[in-house]
Amino acid sequence: MKKYTSLDDITDLQALIAEARELKKNPYAFEELGKRKRLILLFFNSSLRTRLSTEKAACNLGMDVTVMNFNSDAWKLEFEDGTVMNADTSEHIKEAAQVISQYGDVIAVRAFPTLTDKAKDESEYVISNFVKYASVPVVNMESATAHPLQALADAITITELSQKKRPKVVLSWAPHPKALPHAVANSFIGMMQKMDVDLTVTHPEGYELSDATIQDTPVEYNQDAALKDADFVYVKNWSSYKDYGRVSATPETHSNWMITPEKLGNAQFMHCLPVRRNVIVADAVLDGSNSVVIEQANNRTFSAQVVLKKILENLN
Amino acid sequence: MKKYTSLDDITDLQALIAEARELKKNPYAFEELGKRKRLILLFFNSSLRTRLSTEKAACNLGMDVTVMNFNSDAWKLEFEDGTVMNADTSEHIKEAAQVISQYGDVIAVRAFPTLTDKAKDESEYVISNFVKYASVPVVNMESATAHPLQALADAITITELSQKKRPKVVLSWAPHPKALPHAVANSFIGMMQKMDVDLTVTHPEGYELSDATIQDTPVEYNQDAALKDADFVYVKNWSSYKDYGRVSATPETHSNWMITPEKLGNAQFMHCLPVRRNVIVADAVLDGSNSVVIEQANNRTFSAQVVLKKILENLN
Amino acid sequence: MKKYTSLDDITDLQALIAEARELKKNPYAFEELGKRKRLILLFFNSSLRTRLSTEKAACNLGMDVTVMNFNSDAWKLEFEDGTVMNADTSEHIKEAAQVISQYGDVIAVRAFPTLTDKAKDESEYVISNFVKYASVPVVNMESATAHPLQALADAITITELSQKKRPKVVLSWAPHPKALPHAVANSFIGMMQKMDVDLTVTHPEGYELSDATIQDTPVEYNQDAALKDADFVYVKNWSSYKDYGRVSATPETHSNWMITPEKLGNAQFMHCLPVRRNVIVADAVLDGSNSVVIEQANNRTFSAQVVLKKILENLN
Structure with missing residues (x-):
């Protein structure tokens, strides 16, 4: 699996479910797979289950995990191409996504819709720009239009x-x-x-x-x-x-x-x-x-774990 | 130890103090005990010592640790029974406590009093509801009326x-x-x-x-x-x-x-x-x-470590 | 290296650069060096690169890492000597720095200038007080007047x-x-x-x-x-x-x-x-x-890693 941003990234659903259920029985069976691999979780919105289950899933695989609340911890991002950035955005997604890719092996992103601008939301401008500019796999932790985990x-x-x-x-x-x-x-x-x-x-x-x-x-x-x-x-x-x-x-x-x-x-x-x-x-x-x-909610852990496992297997 | 929310959870104080002092001399003597065990720290209020000492204590025992600032990271919780939740609370403690228990082996909670509603504070409505609904041990990192660590x-x-x-x-x-x-x-x-x-x-x-x-x-x-x-x-x-x-x-x-x-x-x-x-x-x-x-302040580490050790021993 | 708060802490720049480039080739060559050592990152301001690269650098060396956004997570600090603290500051840097030193082996601090009070900024009152009162090495993650990493x-x-x-x-x-x-x-x-x-x-x-x-x-x-x-x-x-x-x-x-x-x-x-x-x-x-x-940006990891390595070698 090269990324998991929509259901289209699943090739064999039955096999994926079966593998998740195996992980649920033996959560530590692959704890060497993620050694020295770092998952960076970027939240533009609140999270309880998604954050805790994804962290646990990554740890079960031996990964290191970093959580950033992007709005409060980092810089306001610009997503438009060609903008003159003389207003309130400090960093462009082009740099941000490439830079974060230097520090992590997998990037997971949560970014809710505006619910006021349908075209912008349907363009999935946050997660699709992360996919476009990141040089590492991207996982969708709920985007404007999809919540595939x-x-x-x-x-x-x-x-x-x-x-x-x-x-x-x-x-x-x-x-x-x-x-x-x-x-x-x-x-x-x-x-x-x-x-x-x-x-x-x-x-x-x-x-x-x-x-x-x-x-x-x-x-x-x-x-x-x-x-x-x-x-x-x-x-x-x-x-x-x-x-x-x-x-x-x-x-x-x-x-x-x-x-x-x-x-x-x-x-x-x-x-x-x-x-x-x-x-x-x-x-x-x-x-x-x-x-x-x-x-x-418990199955959120194994949903995330099987996705991270498939992504890690593809990295190695 | 099944939980540590008040001093009543201590059965033999002298033995507990002696064990804490042993841990202070050999902080890594039990670093296998917490392997594959996850401590989730939930803060409803600011913390410096409690957070850093409890994290260190858990790491000394080999545990994984996650810190959540509940107010900013997650959803506003409802604590009343039977409420029609059509106002500003998004999640009930019944679900939250059960769900967090899916992702962690021990939950530690800091929740200060209102200092305006004595009956509510004395009911310890936050931590007592975590104890009531969580399926894992709960540790008090300072509640409305007690700071047992x-x-x-x-x-x-x-x-x-x-x-x-x-x-x-x-x-x-x-x-x-x-x-x-x-x-x-x-x-x-x-x-x-x-x-x-x-x-x-x-x-x-x-x-x-x-x-x-x-x-x-x-x-x-x-x-x-x-x-x-x-x-x-x-x-x-x-x-x-x-x-x-x-x-x-x-x-x-x-x-x-x-x-x-x-x-x-x-x-x-x-x-x-x-x-x-x-x-x-x-x-x-x-x-x-x-x-x-x-x-x-240094002894906060060993206070937390001996409590986590007793809880982990009871889990295994 | 006993600390890294300014370029004056570098004794042999060419050797340091050469060592950083070696770490870039073999980032995990010293992953035992930081075992059981904890790095505490304190942010008084936003960060993306500094936080993620320093976390990665520390993990590459086997350290544990804790991140605190000081303004939102902890107590407002007082930096003046002799103040009667009856206003908005809750904790003095003297206690804060000594206490944090109980819980971490290295403290890294980001604190931007006021840009309104030149004398105060040039005194580097935040980072210099951490150096003065901490009992562990301090790393500058961008201070009022310097960004040596x-x-x-x-x-x-x-x-x-x-x-x-x-x-x-x-x-x-x-x-x-x-x-x-x-x-x-x-x-x-x-x-x-x-x-x-x-x-x-x-x-x-x-x-x-x-x-x-x-x-x-x-x-x-x-x-x-x-x-x-x-x-x-x-x-x-x-x-x-x-x-x-x-x-x-x-x-x-x-x-x-x-x-x-x-x-x-x-x-x-x-x-x-x-x-x-x-x-x-x-x-x-x-x-x-x-x-x-x-x-x-990628080299930020190896800049931080070589500094942490020199500090860890001096601790052991």
Whole structure:
């Protein structure tokens, strides 16, 4: 693997999941592989799971890890070509990416979207410029439009927990008071489209995702109909894509989309976390036995570890 | 040791101090014990000594260490049960504590009190919720009402430096321009009550500590009388407990409580640091030969190391 | 080496450069030297290259590394002697430096100048107080008036890339919208004065550096004349030294000082980075084959590594 910035970097998903599950059983089996290799984690946004799981994954492989909160620790970056840099940006991505490549063997980047400039977000101007100018592999720790490490952890979780050959998986929109990105939804859908599952997406009118994401996946505006006989219910908010970044004036507008035990039925409940209790999902679901969110978070470690392993094998 | 959140977690104090002093002589004697074990340090407040000493202690035991400044790096946490999380908190402690437990083998937490809501502070809502929901051991790096790692370092220091079987130890309040917590005073008093020392607490009227802390320890409002023939003088400010969080309008009100060489006499001067010079204590004391504050800070490493060692031994 | 806070700490520059180049070929040759030794990096200001290269250098030597952003993580420091600390500073450098020395074997500090108080900046009150009170070696990661790790990387770069026995090296001032320190210029000039190069400094009138820096180095106000037949052109902005910290009202005033391919000719282009494109230097220079800024940044690792190696050898 030369990089992991989108699901397109996966060549054999089933083999990758199987390898991740092997690593989960024997996390230290390859602790010599990353010796003298340094992973640099660059955060332009907050992180809990992604940071801690990726650090642990790298350490399991024997790598050294450095964490930088780019906004507070370093210099404000310029991403435009040809700019006269006489305003507030101090360093161009061209230099930054090349320079960081001198000090690390793998660079991982988290950079959320603006949610105000759709074209800029869809250009993935942060992570794509890191890929363009870095001379070492780049890993996406959630970019403007994709969260492929989360999607891989989700695929591992469903593979581990599914009782059926072809489970029914529903991605259900949920209300949220703030405008959230589409990255998790995009990558989850993309991942499920690669797997042998029966996928349905459900959301209120106005929350349609991009055609590039949905492709031929069925979309159902009636949540109850969508949830019927589901094996896995993945819940996630996203802001409007068409009316880009808009969030319904009040979450109360769609409060009936919150997942309750009645809606969940016998399905297993998934969420990438952090999750707002009693807005996205009722306490009784999260505290109940059908919630697999903690195991899903645990699988973030092995999602990151298998990706780093494939990248390290390609370096050596 | 299953956790270290209060002095109640100590079963045999003398043995623990003796073991810490052995670690001080041979800090790397157990550097295999923590191999492949990860300590996650979570700071909700500033830290210098606690962070650096705990990191060093963990490394001496071969552990990997991750430091997170929770407020800036991660998501704002909700601690109330049953809340509808539609305001400014993004993640509930229930998920956060369980999730962090997936990525670390021991979690250490620093969370200062509000000093405005006594009941909330005394519930220790941050650290007690980490203990409740984490599936790994929790260490207190100073909570709303307790600083047991500091108190253990203090006990080590007094044991090392005492020339008497039963030294006279005085905890003397000192002026400070801001409202400070009661945690250090509470834990120091609790620790001294477990040791074979002659303890006196002295402070101006209005700065009485809780009955639960004082128990039957003598309290003297006359500082000079209290300090007479002291072997160790531990100086520390705290804000009012009764008139919760209040600080005297100006430090000048109590400026005569500042420790000077005359007041100290031949006693050894202790303070947990950071200390405000010429407010809490005169330069001449800190710069004189009776100050043991640097050795006290050094003992923070071995206080943390012995606690982590006991916790690791219980894990394995 | 007992410390590295200024170029005066170098005893044999040629030997040091040669040793750095050996480390570049065999970065892990001394990875046992730093075992059980801890480097504490203290940042009072932003950093990208310095932080990442110093961390890598220390890891190459087997050291453990801790990074603290002092302003956000720890307590506000007092540097004045005899102060009554009843205002906004919480800890005196006397305690801080002694305490940090309990937890680390080497302390590295970055502290930029005020650019408003020349006497205070020239006293190097931050780093000189760390040297005064720390009980372990101190490394300068850019102080008020000096950046000796950068200058050593520059010396390595020129030594590596020079095609001549005595190359012509020009330090050329460049425009910048904000007031910048003199540290890089000071240390670069000081370093070149120690090397067998033909050094010229060029800048507009009003941007004269201190006499202590310039000594007998030729200064030329005509940039074109200075640049003629240069082998290396090192470009850097600094604010006025005489009219301390002043920056020309608009960068446009001196925009003709920006380095272009025409001005550069066949010389190699150097800059310490971060660099503002199309203000300091034209895109065509940075993107052209005469720019050596990335290799220069790479040499920061070996500059730091050779310094840490000399310090570690002196500790053992």
